[in-house]
Amino acid sequence: MKSWRTFCTRRVSRRLIWAALSVLLLLSAALSLCLGAVPISLGDTLAALLGRIQGPQAHIVLYSRLPRTCGCLLAGMALASSGAVIQGVLGNPMAAPNIIGVNAGAGLIVALSGVIAPAAVAVTPLAAFLGALAGVMLVLFIAERTGASKLTLILAGMAVSAIFSAGIDAVVTFVPDALLGYSDFRIGSLAGLTMARLAPAAGIILLAFVLVLSLAGEMDVLMLGRDVSQSLGLRVKPMRLLLLALAAALAGAAVSFCGLLGFVGLIVPHIMRRLVGAESRGLILGSALGGAVMLTGCDLLSRILFAPYELPVGIMLSFLGGPFFIFLLLRQRGGRIHD
Amino acid sequence: MIELRDLSAGYGRQAVVHGVSMMLEPGKVIALLGPNGCGKSTLLRTVLSLQPRLGGEVLVDGVPAERLTPRQLAQKMTYLAQSRNTPNITARHMVLHGRFPYLSYPRRYRAEDYEMVEKALRWAGAENFAHRFMEELSGGQRQKVYLAMALAQDTQTILMDEPTTFLDVAHQLEVMAIARRLAEEGRAVLMVLHDLCLALRWADEAAVLIDGSMAFWGTPEDAFEAGILDRAFGIRLARVMTENGWQYYYG
Structure with missing residues (x-):
């Protein structure tokens, strides 16, 4: 075996990885529905989902845990696949929705729409998408003006994110009710999610995800670099913009209901690149599955570790994801030295 | 011409x-x-x-x-660039990209594309390492893969x-x-x-x-x-x- 990575990218082990991801997804979703401050058995949970039992337990499952679990799965899938697309299209491993201004742009619009039209829950995801799009386009514009190097892109993203974040803070300072649970929004949390709030975002996420998957071939070619992909007949600029817009839709819609969750979009694509390889279709699918598992798992832990109190999931995500990412970085360095 | x-x-x-x-x-x-x-x-x-x-x-x-x-x-026209990004995909997949200009959305490769790729790999002498990842190949082997990719693009x-x-x-x-x-x-x-x-x-x-x-x-x-x-x-x-x-x- 040449290395762990070579091993992981072999066909047989790939199948195992896909199987493991699917099992983990089902397991995390089931546990997320059953566990919490009040544990409910799997049988009762299923019965509640199918409408066979009534009462407080059914109420908890249907109105608290089901929206929350769906929200975790959707947000994890959206943020991680958005990260995979952004990293691929920009050819930049440091890029992610929270780093290039997507999350902050969406967040600012969500805060503003909380001031202007607090009742218009259905249009919030759409507004968040526009904010995310504005963020990524601004970053791209600045980066291209300054030479489009990988570093300037990240620096431009940081600057734009800082400005948008200051905007969020300003909005909340002047209108404290703009974001109910402001601290949760900044850290990222899925507590108190309702199906009504989730549904419009879910529509955007699923549509954007299908479109992104259908453009996996184009993404593969984009990764060969501008000149080569253009010489293969790809219209590079419009395709880059389209894919980034879809990535913004994914991340923006997720931010509209889960707040500024950052880390999933950065690390899940990195992990998946090692596990399922760099080809776009597999990477996007893998990132979606991995992101859903990771966010659902972290949300579950954040609920049960200190039950009946709970942590915002963003804290758990950073506490678990950060060290794991560092572990991967150290491992990569070791691998390079010994190869 | x-x-x-x-x-x-x-x-x-x-x-x-x-x-x-x-x-x-x-x-x-x-x-x-x-x-x-x-x-x-x-x-x-x-x-x-x-x-x-x-x-x-x-x-x-x-x-x-x-x-x-x-x-x-x-x-x-096919372009064999001097420098390029090398994503970590297999050599065979790299050559398959040469067929991109012949596919329309949503870019599903056809049986004839795969045939063309195998032919191009053999032609450029790259068939022995077609299953390997680009990062693992030497400079000479990579250039053969790029030549096979150029051939798969099949232009005059x-x-x-x-x-x-x-x-x-x-x-x-x-x-x-x-x-x-x-x-x-x-x-x-x-x-x-x-x-x-x-x-x-x-x-x-x-x-x-x-x-x-x-x-x-x-x-x-x-x-x-x-x-x-x-x-x-x-x-x-x-x-x-x-x-x-x-x-x-x-x-």
Whole structure:
């Protein structure tokens, strides 16, 4: 075996990885529905989902845990696949929705729409998408003006994110009710999610995800670099913009209901690149599955570790994801030295 | 066939290439020679419509290039870039990208594309490492994969930007042999080369660019006899007859 990575990218082990991801997804979703401050058995949970039992337990499952679990799965899938697309299209491993201004742009619009039209829950995801799009386009514009190097892109993203974040803070300072649970929004949390709030975002996420998957071939070619992909007949600029817009839709819609969750979009694509390889279709699918598992798992832990109190999931995500990412970085360095 | 008519190219308004006219005839290997910074790569990129023209025309089978879509252009010309991103995919998948210009959305590869890829891999001598990842391959092996990818693109004209750079001598010769075989199949090959001896030994025609203008276009023998390369590079080029024809050297 040449290395762990070579091993992981072999066909047989790939199948195992896909199987493991699917099992983990089902397991995390089931546990997320059953566990919490009040544990409910799997049988009762299923019965509640199918409408066979009534009462407080059914109420908890249907109105608290089901929206929350769906929200975790959707947000994890959206943020991680958005990260995979952004990293691929920009050819930049440091890029992610929270780093290039997507999350902050969406967040600012969500805060503003909380001031202007607090009742218009259905249009919030759409507004968040526009904010995310504005963020990524601004970053791209600045980066291209300054030479489009990988570093300037990240620096431009940081600057734009800082400005948008200051905007969020300003909005909340002047209108404290703009974001109910402001601290949760900044850290990222899925507590108190309702199906009504989730549904419009879910529509955007699923549509954007299908479109992104259908453009996996184009993404593969984009990764060969501008000149080569253009010489293969790809219209590079419009395709880059389209894919980034879809990535913004994914991340923006997720931010509209889960707040500024950052880390999933950065690390899940990195992990998946090692596990399922760099080809776009597999990477996007893998990132979606991995992101859903990771966010659902972290949300579950954040609920049960200190039950009946709970942590915002963003804290758990950073506490678990950060060290794991560092572990991967150290491992990569070791691998390079010994190869 | 690709024809350049009075082509000027450059960056912004600054012309680097001035009024170049030439024909890329099928069946011929043309070596594009000239000192660093004389506009060879700019010329190549402009022919491929990767950067805008400042004047003149590029005709593709008699049609101005700007009337063709990127996809139509990609079915006429292949570009072997000097440097490129290498994503960590298998060599076979890399070659499959050569079929991209023939697919429409949502880009599902067809059985004939896979057949073409296998043929191209065998043709370029890359079939033994087709299953391996690009990162694991040596420079010479990677270049063979790129050549296979170019072949899979199946165009009449192939433009190569310094395809022998960073390769050892054996691989350099292999690349030149592949270029010759492409020409024998009826394709036009235009290659930017820095190794004059390799270029003059293997090419059918030499085009010499000095300060962005075409200073010479003809057979390698004529280029030698005109002394154009001595002037362009400030060297003394000489040759000896061997059993394989003229071999060139300089001092």
